Amino acid sequence: MNQPIDVMSRRIAILGSTGSIGRQALEWLSGESGMSICALGAGNSAELLARQVREHRPQAVGLASEQAAEALREQLPDGVELFSGPGAMCQLIRHTRPDVVLQAVVGAAGLQSTLTAVECGSTLALANKESLVCAGAVVMPAARRAGVAVLPVDSEHAGIFQCLQGAEKKDVRRVIITSSGGALRNLADEQAEKATVEEALNHPTWTMGKKITIDSATLMNKALEIIEAHWLFDLPAERIEVVLHPQSVIHAMVEFRDGSMLAHLASPDMKGPIAYALSYPDRPGRETTAPMDLPALGRLEFQPLTGRFGRAVNLGYEAIRRGGPAGAVLNAANEAAVEAFLQGKIRFGEILTLIETVFRQAEGRESFPDTASQPNEESDTLSTLLSADAWARKKIKQLLTK
Ligand SMILES: NC(=O)c1ccc[n+]([C@@H]2O[C@H](COP(=O)([O-])OP(=O)(O)OC[C@H]3O[C@@H](n4cnc5c(N)ncnc54)[C@H](OP(=O)(O)O)[C@@H]3O)[C@@H](O)[C@H]2O)c1
Numbered sequence: 001m002n003q004p005i006d007v008m009s010r011r012i013a014i015l016g017s018t019g020s021i022g023r024q025a026l027e028w029l030s031g032e033s034g035m036s037i038c039a040l041g042a043g044n045s046a047e048l049l050a051r052q053v054r055e056h057r058p059q060a061v062g063l064a065s066e067q068a069a070e071a072l073r074e075q076l077p078d079g080v081e082l083f084s085g086p087g088a089m090c091q092l093i094r095h096t097r098p099d100v101v102l103q104a105v106v107g108a109a110g111l112q113s114t115l116t117a118v119e120c121g122s123t124l125a126l127a128n129k130e131s132l133v134c135a136g137a138v139v140m141p142a143a144r145r146a147g148v149a150v151l152p153v154d155s156e157h158a159g160i161f162q163c164l165q166g167a168e169k170k171d172v173r174r175v176i177i178t179s180s181g182g183a184l185r186n187l188a189d190e191q192a193e194k195a196t197v198e199e200a201l202n203h204p205t206w207t208m209g210k211k212i213t214i215d216s217a218t219l220m221n222k223a224l225e226i227i228e229a230h231w232l233f234d235l236p237a238e239r240i241e242v243v244l245h246p247q248s249v250i251h252a253m254v255e256f257r258d259g260s261m262l263a264h265l266a267s268p269d270m271k272g273p274i275a276y277a278l279s280y281p282d283r284p285g286r287e288t289t290a291p292m293d294l295p296a297l298g299r300l301e302f303q304p305l306t307g308r309f310g311r312a313v314n315l316g317y318e319a320i321r322r323g324g325p326a327g328a329v330l331n332a333a334n335e336a337a338v339e340a341f342l343q344g345k346i347r348f349g350e351i352l353t354l355i356e357t358v359f360r361q362a363e364g365r366e367s368f369p370d371t372a373s374q375p376n377e378e379s380d381t382l383s384t385l386l387s388a389d390a391w392a393r394k395k396i397k398q399l400l401t402k
Contacts, residue, residue, distance in 0.1 A: 062088030136231030159252030159264030193349030223316030325388030
């Protein structure tokens, strides 16, 4: 791991600055005198990014959409560099060389800039779990080779990371990730099948972007998080568990071989994990979230995963066991199916069925030659993973047109 960077001079790039994580990071950073924002990047939101530029004065900005970037160009103060197009996030990092990249782009669209952050030696504060689900086999070895720290921003993984401080991996019996159960947690499987987009987006404890909110309702979010934990903490599938915990107060637990269990408790507020990752190895020097009122909370409950929840989470375990391109297939099938649901093309219950169908079709495949990018011989190479990603998206599209 690189030497910790002096907090007083820490330069931060936020990719996905217009999203839920990005906006919360900027809000927290507004009160933080020791860190400066050198770069902001997003997909489409020119107006919001222009406002963020006026407030935070980054050295450079980027938008993945060329068209949106043209709209932004007219609103930029003199001296702010603008990058646009599919490579904009990577160019932003190369141009500004941040100490820390907060990777908060949604989906596998964040993968290339995750790799660029590692390549440039920036500490990676990683919210974008899809980078690891798709290509943990590439990202983690690259980070180790470059001596780059990968700090989890996902609340469960930030919790595990904190419980593991000072611990030896050999002493860990298992890690336990909690799930609120998402927006439809009180519905039986047959009722959830028919849930509307509005109902599925109505998360009981967290306010997040649309994709992760739907992932929380299907529990595919936990399937992705199991894989994320596997890569971040180098743990096999059988030592990562998931339990339903409706209060979303305990985010994760680590059980040691001696039977001791450490739990990470915090209000369901992403500013906590964001601030921790940006301040690491220190703790944030000021109050970040409101103190928790334990008597008001009353009790903490835990339940097993059953029915559709068990089906979703099993896909995560299966992807780890299969290895190779399985994570990339699972992630891409999920992204494409969620998009189809948000666009009103499929019912809620069909999200999981479509993913399972594509995941089954990929079983045993090491290469995915019917896509534009040709795979290399090694199954874990980036080009194979990208091919697997493209293949799964194409398969979902084909299933949708049937
Ligand atoms: N929200 C949470 O509480 C939470 C918690 C844990 C983990 N995460 C993870 O954090 C990531 C972000 O989640 P979110 O909830 O913040 O999502 P979100 O609100 O949908 O925001 C996504 C961000 O990504 C940007 N983006 C989309 N496509 C892009 C592209 N091709 N290039 C550059 N930027 C692009 C969007 O820009 P435009 O909007 O301008 O298009 C937006 O800034 C996800 O991986 C999610 O799983 C989120």
